[in-house]
Amino acid sequence: MRKYVMLALGPVLALAACGENAGWNPNYSAMHNGSDYAEYYQQREAALHGTGAVPQVIPVQLPAEAPELGQPQRKVVPATVAVIPTNARPVTAGGAYPGSTPVLVRYAHQERQNPGTTTYRRTGGSVAAAARSCSGYSSADHAQRAFIAAGGPILDPRGMDPDGDGYVCGWDPRPLR
Incomplete structure (x- = not known):
């Protein structure tokens, strides 16, 4: 019976011995590479354990969106917005357009x-x-x-x-x- 328990728990114990955030997942390896997000992650963990201040900024890394050297920047075009006259009243059942919604x-x-x-x-x-x-x-x-x-x-x-x-x-x- 003891042999079967060890066979069942062996892989679980082996994975537990690997340590947190160690493995093939690139999201976990980024926590130890000195990036801005790694620093934020360490500050956050310290704050959650009550041993540090709460970080004020969460850095965002989007490598798929990052421009390369010499590549033109994408221009962000704002959405079209309807211009409402400054003297317009709020639209209600009896407002600027009576009877309308x-x-x-x-x-x-x-x-x-x-x-x-x-x-x-x-x-x-x-x-x-x-x-x-x-x-x-x-x-x-x-x-x-x-x-x-x-x-x-x-x-x-x-x-x-x-x-x-x-x-x-x-x-x-x-x-x-």
């Missing part, structure tokens, strides 16, 4: 085409079916919000946008722009 305002700024301009390909669906669908909503704003929530304008599962302009039930985005 932030979802509709954002959608109006996102979709730049005017009503009637076919932008999305539609198959099937008719104006009569769209009119029947629209009659179930109390307003064009409610219908447009439901259209967006159902996957519009890419999807039109209810057939509310037969002309493919991205706007349903007579909703017009131009006043919100």
